[in-house]
Amino acid sequence: MKITVQRDKLSNAVSHVSKAVSSRTTIPILTGIKIKADEEGLTLTASDSDVSIEVQIPLEEADEWGVTVHQAGNIVLPARIFSEIVRKLPSNEIHIEADERLVTSIRSGQAEFSINGMDANEYPQLPHLEEEKVFSIPGDLLKTMIRQTVFGVSTSEMRPILTGLMWSLEQGKLRFVATDSHRLASRTAMVECPEELSFHNVVVPGKSCNELVKILDEDQSPADIVVTDNQILVKSKHILFYSRLLEGTYPDTTRIIPQGSKTEITVNTKEFLQSIERASLLSREGKSNVVKMVTLPDGNVEITSNAPEIGKVTDVLQPKAMEGEELKISFNAKYMIDALRAIDSSEIKASFNGPMSPFVLRPTDHDWMLHLILPVRTY
Amino acid sequence: MKITVQRDKLSNAVSHVSKAVSSRTTIPILTGIKIKADEEGLTLTASDSDVSIEVQIPLEEADEWGVTVHQAGNIVLPARIFSEIVRKLPSNEIHIEADERLVTSIRSGQAEFSINGMDANEYPQLPHLEEEKVFSIPGDLLKTMIRQTVFGVSTSEMRPILTGLMWSLEQGKLRFVATDSHRLASRTAMVECPEELSFHNVVVPGKSCNELVKILDEDQSPADIVVTDNQILVKSKHILFYSRLLEGTYPDTTRIIPQGSKTEITVNTKEFLQSIERASLLSREGKSNVVKMVTLPDGNVEITSNAPEIGKVTDVLQPKAMEGEELKISFNAKYMIDALRAIDSSEIKASFNGPMSPFVLRPTDHDWMLHLILPVRTY
Structure with missing residues (x-):
C-alpha cells in the first residue's frame, strides 16, 4: 500500500473510527485501525465487536483533493499511537507506505515515523447487510x-x-x-x-x-x-x-401508560427543573434521593426535601394551571431531573393518578414525547 | 447573624475560598466555610491548614450594593452543600440568618434552606502577619x-x-x-x-x-x-x-548553571517543541522517555526516538544558527516539553557542554528566564 492523504481529512476519519476501538486487548487486532486503499479512495475501520465504524475518504470530493492511491493495499495500525501521530504531523500532506513485512512509513514534512503494522487479512469482516429495511x-x-x-x-x-x-x-x-x-x-x-x-x-x-x-x-x-x-x-x-442488536423480547410498555388522571398540573419546565434541582441538593445526600411534592390550598405547589444531619429545603412553585384532586407524592429527584432536562418545550403538563401510581410528563405544545415516572411510597 | 447579600458576589467569594477547603475530614470544622458579618461587610474564610483563603464582600463597592448586615455575628457552614446552594438560588438577593442553635436559614425567592451550621468560635484563627516585608x-x-x-x-x-x-x-x-x-x-x-x-x-x-x-x-x-x-x-x-512555607534550607542552585558552552543552537521555540512532541509519542512508550538529538554535517539537527515493538521516528529541524562542536545528546522528552511550553518567546538559544553535562535553554529576546536540563547518558 502506498498513498498520499490530506492531513485534516485523515485526522477527522481517525478520530471518528477511534470511538469504536476496543480498549480491551483480548482480540489484539481490534486495538488497531484498518486502512484500506483502493481505486475509490481510503477506508478506515475500527471495531470493538459490538460497534464498528467505517469512514471513507474519497479520492476527491467537491473538487477538493482527499487522497492519492499510488498502490492499492491494506494494513492495520495500532490505533492510539497512529491517531496521535496523525494529529501531530507538521504538513498538509501525509505519505503512508506499508511494505511486505508490514512495516509502515508515515512521512510528513521533515518528520518520518516507522511503525509496525498488523496483517489486514486477520481483521474481522464487517457484516454484509441486505438493504431491505x-x-x-x-x-x-x-x-x-x-x-x-x-x-x-x-x-x-x-x-x-x-x-x-x-x-x-x-x-x-x-x-x-x-x-x-x-x-x-x-x-x-x-x-x-x-x-x-x-x-x-x-x-x-x-x-x-x-x-x-x-x-x-x-x-x-x-x-x-x-x-x-x-x-x-x-x-x-x-x-x-x-x-x-440485543437479543430477547422487549416488554410491552404501552399498557403501563395511564390513560386518565386525577390531578393535572401545568408548569414552566425550567422553573420546575430548577426547583427540583435545589431540592435534590439535599435529597441526594440520602440513599433514595427522594423529593416530596404537595399541592397547597392556594393553588401553589410545595417541593420539599431533607437530609438528616445537614438540613432541609422548601420551595414554592406557581403552576400555570392545576386541575383535579389535591396531591401528596414523592419521587426520585434524579428521574425527574433527567426527564425535565430532556424536554425542550417551555411548558409541560404533569398527570397524576394518586400517590401510588405512575405519573406522566408531556410537553404542552406537541405529542411526540412522553416521560413516565414511578413514585416512591413515603405517604 | 442576619444578613442580605448579593448572590453573584457571594457565589464568587464562595468559589474562591472553596479552593482551600480540606477534602480530608480529620478536622471536621475545616470542611466548612466560616462566614463573619460585621460593620465592614462579610468575610468568608476557608483553610486546609496549609493554605487559607479569605474573601471580603464590602457593604458597598464602586456604588454597587454588596451586603447589608442586619445583625453582626458569625457561623461555619458545610462548604460543599453551601456552595451548591448558593449557585442554585433563584433570586439576586440572599437572606442568611443563623440562630443561637446554629441552625441557619438561607432564603432567596420562593426557596428556603435550613442548614445545620457549626460554631465559628471553634474555627482556627488565621495567622496575624506583621507587615514588615x-x-x-x-x-x-x-x-x-x-x-x-x-x-x-x-x-x-x-x-x-x-x-x-x-x-x-x-x-x-x-x-x-x-x-x-x-x-x-x-x-x-x-x-x-x-x-x-x-x-x-x-x-x-x-x-x-x-x-x-x-x-x-x-x-x-x-x-x-x-x-x-x-x-x-x-x-x-x-x-x-x-x-x-516549607521548613529547611533550599540548595544553592547558582553554581550548577554552567557559564560557558561548547555548542550553541538557536532555534524557533514552537518548531522545536512540536518536533520533541512528535518524538515523545514513541519515547514515552518506554520507561525513560528518552529522545536523542544529533547535529548533522549540513547544519541541521536530527531528533529521533524509538519504542521497541511499536516503531521509531526521525525528525529534522533547521536551526536559525549553530556554533561550536558537533553534538550527540539524549534527554527526557517531558522535561524538554515542559520547559519549551513555559517559554513565551518565539526563539530560544540552547547551550550545551557535551553529552554528559547539563544544558541550558534561554529566550533570545530577554534574560529573565532560564531552564536547565540534565541529559540522559545513552552515548
Whole structure:
C-alpha cells in the first residue's frame, strides 16, 4: 500500500473510527485501525465487536483533493499511537507506505515515523447487510431523539434487554422507548420510508446509541438506516456505523401508560427543573434521593426535601394551571431531573393518578414525547 | 447573624475560598466555610491548614450594593452543600440568618434552606502577619512567573524542600526557582519594594502556588505580598491568600548553571517543541522517555526516538544558527516539553557542554528566564 492523504481529512476519519476501538486487548487486532486503499479512495475501520465504524475518504470530493492511491493495499495500525501521530504531523500532506513485512512509513514534512503494522487479512469482516429495511431521517433529529430517551435505559445487567433503546417503526412513525422499570422515556417522529416498512423489538444497546450521538453531525443531512435481525447500520455522509442488536423480547410498555388522571398540573419546565434541582441538593445526600411534592390550598405547589444531619429545603412553585384532586407524592429527584432536562418545550403538563401510581410528563405544545415516572411510597 | 447579600458576589467569594477547603475530614470544622458579618461587610474564610483563603464582600463597592448586615455575628457552614446552594438560588438577593442553635436559614425567592451550621468560635484563627516585608507585583505577572516555573518542583517527598518553589528578593529583583534535581526552572522580574527589602530561602509549597494561580485575576491589578518566617500572604483586591512555607534550607542552585558552552543552537521555540512532541509519542512508550538529538554535517539537527515493538521516528529541524562542536545528546522528552511550553518567546538559544553535562535553554529576546536540563547518558 502506498498513498498520499490530506492531513485534516485523515485526522477527522481517525478520530471518528477511534470511538469504536476496543480498549480491551483480548482480540489484539481490534486495538488497531484498518486502512484500506483502493481505486475509490481510503477506508478506515475500527471495531470493538459490538460497534464498528467505517469512514471513507474519497479520492476527491467537491473538487477538493482527499487522497492519492499510488498502490492499492491494506494494513492495520495500532490505533492510539497512529491517531496521535496523525494529529501531530507538521504538513498538509501525509505519505503512508506499508511494505511486505508490514512495516509502515508515515512521512510528513521533515518528520518520518516507522511503525509496525498488523496483517489486514486477520481483521474481522464487517457484516454484509441486505438493504431491505431502509429508512431515512435527518441526522440532527436522530441525535435529538436518542438524547431525549437514552438516559432512561437500565444500567443493570439483571434484565439485559432493558440496557437497550427499543426502536420501532409503523406507518412511517419511528418510536424510541427506554425504561429501567422505574421510569420510561418515549419519543416519536415521522420519517421517510417505504409505506409497507415496519419493525418492532429492534433493541440497540444504550452504549451504541451514545456513540452514535457523538458521530452524527448537528445538521439535517440525512442518515440512512438499515435494520436486520441482529444488526443496525446508520449511514451518514462518509460514515458507516454498525451496531449489534440485543437479543430477547422487549416488554410491552404501552399498557403501563395511564390513560386518565386525577390531578393535572401545568408548569414552566425550567422553573420546575430548577426547583427540583435545589431540592435534590439535599435529597441526594440520602440513599433514595427522594423529593416530596404537595399541592397547597392556594393553588401553589410545595417541593420539599431533607437530609438528616445537614438540613432541609422548601420551595414554592406557581403552576400555570392545576386541575383535579389535591396531591401528596414523592419521587426520585434524579428521574425527574433527567426527564425535565430532556424536554425542550417551555411548558409541560404533569398527570397524576394518586400517590401510588405512575405519573406522566408531556410537553404542552406537541405529542411526540412522553416521560413516565414511578413514585416512591413515603405517604 | 442576619444578613442580605448579593448572590453573584457571594457565589464568587464562595468559589474562591472553596479552593482551600480540606477534602480530608480529620478536622471536621475545616470542611466548612466560616462566614463573619460585621460593620465592614462579610468575610468568608476557608483553610486546609496549609493554605487559607479569605474573601471580603464590602457593604458597598464602586456604588454597587454588596451586603447589608442586619445583625453582626458569625457561623461555619458545610462548604460543599453551601456552595451548591448558593449557585442554585433563584433570586439576586440572599437572606442568611443563623440562630443561637446554629441552625441557619438561607432564603432567596420562593426557596428556603435550613442548614445545620457549626460554631465559628471553634474555627482556627488565621495567622496575624506583621507587615514588615511587603512588596508589590502585578497579579498577571505573578501568575505568569509561577506558571513558568512551578512545573519543575519535585513531586517526590524524598527531599521535601524541593516540592516547593523558592522565592528570593534582592535589590528589587524577585526570583523564582524550581528544581527536582533533574531539571531547573528560573524566572526573575523587577518588583516594587522598599530598597532595603531582601529575603532568601522562602520556599512556598508547589501545591499552594498552583492554588494561587487559580485565584489571581488575569490583569495588572497589584498583588501585595507579605513574607514572614513561616507564612506568606498574598493580597489581591478583596482576596487574602495565606500559605505556610516549607521548613529547611533550599540548595544553592547558582553554581550548577554552567557559564560557558561548547555548542550553541538557536532555534524557533514552537518548531522545536512540536518536533520533541512528535518524538515523545514513541519515547514515552518506554520507561525513560528518552529522545536523542544529533547535529548533522549540513547544519541541521536530527531528533529521533524509538519504542521497541511499536516503531521509531526521525525528525529534522533547521536551526536559525549553530556554533561550536558537533553534538550527540539524549534527554527526557517531558522535561524538554515542559520547559519549551513555559517559554513565551518565539526563539530560544540552547547551550550545551557535551553529552554528559547539563544544558541550558534561554529566550533570545530577554534574560529573565532560564531552564536547565540534565541529559540522559545513552552515548
